[in-house]
Amino acid sequence: xxxxxxxxxxxxxxxxxxxTDRAVQSxxxxxxxxxxxxxxxxxxxxxxxxxxxxxxxxxxLLLGTGLCGALSTYSTFSYETLxxxxxxxxxYAALNVTASVVTGLGAAYLGAVAAGAVWG
Numbered sequence: 001x002x003x004x005x006x007x008x009x010x011x012x013x014x015x016x017x018x019x020t021d022r023a024v025q026s027x028x029x030x031x032x033x034x035x036x037x038x039x040x041x042x043x044x045x046x047x048x049x050x051x052x053x054x055x056x057x058x059x060x061l062l063l064g065t066g067l068c069g070a071l072s073t074y075s076t077f078s079y080e081t082l083x084x085x086x087x088x089x090x091x092y093a094a095l096n097v098t099a100s101v102v103t104g105l106g107a108a109y110l111g112a113v114a115a116g117a118v119w120g
Contacts, residue, residue, distance in 0.1 A: 002058075002061055005058055005061040005062040005065075005066060006061050006062070006065045006066040006069070007066065008062060008066060009061070009062045009063055009064075009065065009066015009067035009068075009069070009070065010066045010067070010069060010070035011066075011070075012066075012067055012070075013066060013067040013068065013069065013070030013071040014070040014071075016039075016067075016070075016071055017039045017070060017071045017072075017073060020035065020038060020039050020042075021035030021036060021038070021039055022035065023035075024038045030092075031084060031087070031089050031092055032084075032092050032095070032096065033076075033077075033080040033084075033096060036073060036076050036077055036080055037077075037096070037099065037100060037103075039071050039072060039073065040072045040073065040074075040077060040100060040104060041100075041103050041104055041107045042071065042107075043068040043071045043072035044072070044103075044104040044105070044107040044108045044111070045107040045108065045110065045111045046063065046064075046067070046068050046071075046111065047064055047068050047108060047111065048107060048108030048109060048110065048111025048112040048114075048115070049111035049112065049114055049115045050063055050064045050068075050111075050115070051108070051111070051112050051115070052111065052112030052113065052114070052115030052116050052119075053115035053118070053119055054119045077096070077100060080096065081093045081096050081097055084096060
């Protein structure tokens with residue numbers, strides 16, 4: 001049963017990642033990977049909220065492991081950062097690493113705080 005929940009969440013998360021990435025990136029005329037940054041920060045916010053919420057283990061599997069696992073992408077983040085560095089955009093690469101870690105942690109924290117405010 002648990003694997004079905006993870007699969008269902010991933011079936012929504014993967015296309016959502018792709019569509020969001022393309023939509024966001026098409027609106028920016030820069031080499032910075034805004035699409036990947038956006039999906040990763042969104043997943044951090046959702047995971048933070050789930051961590052701070054009183055939810056069922058099934059909902060955590062569906063949304064946390066399934067949806068957020070497929071929505072976020074560490075491999076693409078790593079590849080795009082490496083590509084930026086190789087193409088001479090070392091500042092963008094450093095910005096991507098720093099902003100992703102700091103903003104991701106901040107988003108997870110804000111999600112947990114928001115969940116605490118809702119469920120007290």
